[in-house]
Amino acid sequence: MAPRRLIRKTEFVELTLLGILVTGGMGCVIAAPAPAASSASTQAATAVLADLQGRAREARQTGDWRAYQQAISEQQTLLNDSPPSLLDSARAAIRLGDSTRAIQDLTDYARMGEGPELVDSLPELAELRSRPSFSAIQKRLVSNQRVVSQGTVVHAFSDTGLLPEDIDFDSKQHRFILSSVMRHKIVAVGADGREADLALAPDGWPLMALKIDASRGRLWVTEVGMEGFASVPPRDQGRSVLLRYDLATMTLVQRVEAPRPAALGDMALMPDGSPIVSDGKHGGVYRLSTEGTLERIDAAQFVSPQTPVIAPDGERILIPDYVRGLAILDSRTRAVTWFASQRRFALNGVDGMYADGQALILVQNGTSPMRISSLTADLRHTRILLARVLERSSRTLGVPTHGVCLGREFFYIANSGWDSVDQHGLPMAGARRTAPAIMKTQI
Secondary structure: OOOOOOOOOOOOOEOOOOOOEOOEOOOOOOOOEEEOOHHHHOOOHHHHHHHHHHHHHHHHHHOOHHHHHHHHHHHHHHOOOOHHHHHHHHHHHHHOOOHHHHHHHHHHHHHOOOOOHHHHHOHHHHHHHOOHHHHHHHHHHHHOOOOEEOOEEEEEOOOOOOOEEEEEEEOOOOEEEEEEOOOOEEEEEEOOOOEEEEEEOOOOOOEEEEEEEHHHOEEEEEEEOOOOOOOOOHHHOOOEEEEEEEOOOOOEEEEEEOOOOOOEEEEEEOOOOOEEEEEOOOOOEEEEOOOOOEEEOOOOOOOOEOOOEEOOOOOEEEEEEOOOEEEEEEOOOOOEEEEOOOOOOOOOOEEEEEEEOOEEEEEEOOEOOOEEEEEEEOOOOOOEEEEEEEEEOOOOOOOOOOEEEEOOEEEEEEOOOHHHEOOOOOEOOOOOOOOOEEEEEEO
């Protein structure tokens, strides 16, 4: 049951009980945040999810379809009605002879912007695919994968094996600065298109999150001893550090190691300049304290937190979870609330997320197809009012990762190369590497 496989910094987070990679989708409107699932309120979300997967797997093996549906239903609640959870719900309904529910689940799955790839591959759905009522679903699934191309290539890198991960803009020197996973270095692209190496990873590990604090002349970067990566010595795998450079001289000023194990893959800066970093593999969200240590500020309600966005009030943090969707974390109380999907709006599969006024720009490389999306939020960033796709299924998009908003334009990494390496960071057999690029689109 293996559709598109994407090796990325969160590794393979198998979340549906199909044994497939998590995918997300698009919709139009969602309501205000809903409370987190009660089962996860007193137990780590990762543990709750693992338990539900185990229960469903056991029920499936024994043919106890009632127990299977119950586990699937609880998983659907935990994952806030994500597209993969709806697909599992449809499969469970078919096992119990409830074709009406299965059709509704698939209708909502299509409405959330997903393509036909997974639906077409599932044998349980074969009988439904022959029904006239499935025709409208199929048409929408197919239309969801049609090309939307509003972006243009700004710069194509000379090194096809660079695997750039994060990007920001240095306004003083008018250059983009990027982190490289495979070359373990920080690179710059000037206004004239020239590339330059700024610094090598001090520990020789992949470089991931990157953020410029222009007012303080700082560059923050995370270095990650990625577990399973051939380029990382076994003794260092599972380690992760936060690095601070002087932006003008690229001198390393500060090094802070995270509690082990950790994989600090995404970052944002609070109004006082302190970094918020998220661990997409182990579920933690950290803040750099005034004492110079990384303090965990979440309540274990995340499975795979990605790029944070600081709300205008400077206290709430919007965090996309690759699995559970979009949440708001109160940095003072650690309370977490989740946006309700209303079964028509998917917020999972988000890698990079950025705010530009009322707009939230999403880089969704966990959707099928992948896409760049723009969401219009209310003034307090508590409710999504509108959404549109900016880029999807285009020839140059490839696997996008992160970006930066500059005025009314969004610049982002496209064709990063994550789909050309395996789980050990080695070239995949038969994969054809092409140049990663910086693209831009109007917000």
